[in-house]
Amino acid sequence: MTTDTVEKPAETHAFEADVARLLHMMVHSVYSDKDIFLRELISNAADACEKLRYEAIENPALLAQDADSRITLSLDEAGQKIVIEDNGIGMSREEMIEALGTIARSGTRAFLERIQANKAGEGAQLIGQFGVGFYSCFMVADRVDVVSRRAGSSEAWQWSSDGKGSYSIAAADPASAPSRGTRITLHLMEDAKSYASRWTIERLVKEQSGHVPVPIRVREKPEAEPAQITDGSALWTKSKAEVTNEEYQGFYQSLSGEYDEPALTVHFRAEGRHEYTALAFIPGSQPFDMFDPDRKGRMKLYVKRVFITDDAELLPRYLRFVRGLIDTADLPLNVSREMIQESPILSAIRKGVTSRILTAIEKLAETDTEAFLKLWSNFGSVLKEGIYEDFEKRDQLLALSRFRTTTSGEAYRSLADYVKDAKEGQEAIYYLAGGSLEQLAASPQLEGFRARGIEVLLLADQIDSFWVMNAPQFEGKSFKSVSQGAADLAQFAKVGAEVAASGTSSPALQDLLTFAKERLADQVSDVRSSERLTESAVCLIAAEGSYDRQLEKILQGAGRIDGGTKPVLEVNPEHAMIQSIAATQDPAFREDAVLLLLDQARVLDGEKPADPRAFAERLQRVFARAAQV
Template identity: 35%
Template sequence: MLTSIRNFRNTSQKKQRKAIMSKKSKNDTAPVQEFEYKAEMKQLLDLIVHSLYTHPEIFLRELISNGSDALSKVRFNALTDQDILDKESELAIRLSIDSKELTFAIEDSGVGMTEEELIANLGTVAKSGTLGFMQSLKEQQKELDGNLIGQFGVGFYSVFMVTEEVTVETRSARPDSQAYRWRSSGQGTYTIEKIERAQRGTKISFKLKEDYKEFAEEYRVEQIVKKYSNFVDFPIYLADKQLNSITALWQRSKNELKDEEVNEFYKFIANDYKDPLDYLPISVEGMVSFKSLLFLPSEAPPELLYRQGELENRGPQLYVKKVLIQNECRDLLPEYLRFISGVVDTEDLSLNVSREVVQSSPVMAKIRQILTSKILGWFETLAQEQPEKFRTFYKAFGPIIKIGLNTDFTNREKLIELLRFESTKTADDSYVTLKEYTERMGSEQKEIYYLSGASRSQLLAHPNLEYFQEKGIEVLLLTDPVDVFVIPSIHEYDKKPLKSLEKADIDFSKEKKDDKEPLADNLLAPVLQLFRDTLGESVEDVIESHRLVSSPVTLVSGKDGLDSQMEKMMKMMQGGINMPAGKRILEVNTAHPIIRNISGMIIANAGNPLIKTAIRQLYEGALLVEGSLDSTTDFLSRMNELIEAATLSR
């Protein structure tokens, strides 16, 4: 059972005998030999109990893992060795507990141990040892910490967290083997004696400390087994009840998987009551080897989208040899794929001594790289072969995927190809890709246009869209709050720049489809100047518009300015503190009747107070359209003033 914790196989396995005691064992048939640990076992155990393990329940995972290793080895040996002891014996792990006596036992029918193996595996845990290790830490001036410890296995010794003394009874699978009993309180010595034991394998037994009596309760033991060891290759019994399911679906090939069992497995590991949207089995062999089964949830919980601080522990489960090491391993995937659940199982990872934390290593980085590439390929396959399923996925998780554009530069091009947008030429809730957009651009169009806003209906009514609608030019409609941060960072696609319609530097044709003529130059200048004088510091400038068709005015940003949606998002992120509104450029449609009427009023009487009232109302109306009007009180008061003037009897 304990062959997996050999850590110094190349070191001498000479017995560290302190003395061969003359006393007899309890059955008075064999002498009890006492051995001394080479290094300070007490000091090491104190480290194990108080520093290495976060949760005492880990002891059961470690003992089951050792038992599984022993069973795997005997199963392999049985393929070539016909004389193996108890060849027909069931390969299993059996647990025995007594809640009244607080006794606990775990027994396997694995390869067992000889006397030499007992000494090598259980007697030299500190051989290289505590002294050498602590001296090394001292020389490096590092604090004693579980995460810094080397990779010598002490899994078996985790049992001393919950007990004062441990007894190990074992017999090797060799047909002529002798059985032995190993006993220790972990205080510097251990004893070994010959015993009578007919069956091969290993039994570990002990009495639980009062503080850990919970581990003598059936429900608690079953809970721990299902949490950490549910997919161990061999059955784990408590009395006659099998606690684990054994079936590690991720070890099967894709054509062996059935949707029904995969769906149930997903619900088990993801704690979800719905079936997954899709799943991806992965098997990789090479520089690193691992198997994985990953899932797309059918929908995203609201908090997953933006409350990232509460989601630090999301990620697939990490297994090593089918034993759970980390329930939610965030290091396996980048942040923007944190909605993926599933299992990753490898034998290549180096763990810290407690096996609770994965040590930083090139192996983990390589696994992460491969998984990310496979997942993005999976999404692209869904888009091509199952567009409706991809549409459901993108609607739920598109906002998170977009975050990767500014964080994962290795896969940036793949992510750009996955982007989907609504546009002026798509139906509600339908999408277009950048590739599709560019393929249907007119030959005269040199830029990709987009407009950001709160909703599709708001954007379709925006004045800045009028020219493009009239000319039949497609515009991407960005309603996802994440868009204002990630889309401008793309800069260009297929050598075509992405340009916000709120930018003042778009090159418009002055050709009009209607018969409305703009103001003549001699009339235009006074109008624009009065707009500038009236609005003053509220705007950066007032210019003639070539984009407006049916609206009198609109607000745009300068070449280097923030568009309105970006400004609002920045203000929200900063809580509105110390975030003054940026100055915008007011564009005036000089062919619009309102502007022409204002021109006439200026000619008649430039001092007419209604002119400035109308100008201020037009400006704040433009703010209202884009959702940037902070207060409506003055706006409504001014509107009433204008209505009163318009309804004044002549």
């Protein structure tokens, strides 16, 4: 289909605010590695060729008489120019404004704040992650001209900018424009003129973009014939034995927009009921969008080497940090979005690739502990989502999981380690969930467990409060929160301590507990003597059968529950302060004391006093009384 050319005058537009800020940073050398501009432009050109191949499935006429995709780099050392041209899908006027005048992807503001805070050189790792790679050309060019014609259209458009706040767009002469696709001309800055040399460009292409699935040609001078420097062969179609680590790394960086080395590469061909090739990479560092609320994956789907979509759920969401692609011949080239969502073939492929990736992680844990722990440090919090979501893989993920505990220090422990070292007669795997490792380690709920040498998992990730509910047991032991229900510690002796006479049953203490239970009845469900406290005077515990304390806070914060259940206030009968309060018969002091004990427990639990003013007044009265004694 063609459209009639409509004469429109040149228009000048201001960049949207975030683009203007980004360009200012790039022009002023936020990034020390300027070489990246070429990889970003070649990657965009390859994507345009892949999109054309896909659209041509439904509309073969788009290819006209030019079916072979290509990218051509034309150099002009004398004129200090580089031209990057592709014969891909091209852009209409509206698409040009959208693609080159705005940053459409979410997270732009956070991205800009991050690169402002980064040291020079670190920002290169961020460019591809946010889809702003085109703007990297302003690191080397003081003017950029883009001429594009969308496949099937008679119109061509020119976009021009110096990167200083605005751009112009006007109709281009169809006679001098590409028959389809996009031509980008970079007018190089004085200190970037070396990029117009054949040696520099060929070296960068082979280093950064050697495995782009579109042939790349270089024209050394404006009048010279182009010479092909890469053949556009698809790396994933080769066997593992034919691919070097350097080739895998280059392909990973080109595919993902990352600049680190992959922590793990999974490359295989499946044959049998379903035939497909998978090439997947686990990044060496956390992608910036790993905690995107949409939790979308970044795997690409190909059918017979034709790019179909990067929006299919080819892996479960707890593997969304994995980058790569799947190429199958079992689907039709004109597969629809609905067919992708409902396809039993893709469901089977998804299951197979997930299993291979998890198996590869397991193997890494067995063969290279250091590399595995780095991977776990980066992605463990996301992998644990699978314990909650994927019943079939739950046991495998539990076995893979690593934790900080009350005995591990800075090291990680597996659940197998925990079970092996559990106390004789210990039927549960104890855990404490909360906001940070430091806060958890200081929690009073741990005191009785430490005193008895019982290890407790310290769970600081938000997902931890959820998966423990879906993991009924590991090797015969159930999971039990130390901040919920009874502690059941009486069967375990304290390490290195003689059994001391307990004040639990003294009349004075029982009287204090009865008074506190009555006075605090509207705020707590019970007040009882504690087995778990050895140093602190009080702590709060979730009642048996209710939500764990941390999970309840998460659900309240998310608006999932209106109000929390009343907690249990546990009191340490051996604590000197508790015994002193129990021995006092002054009703006013006793009331102030039990209310202060409840607020103290709240503070230890990471909360605030329910009524800060009343708390301060009670504290003042207690200080005044102490001064008179």
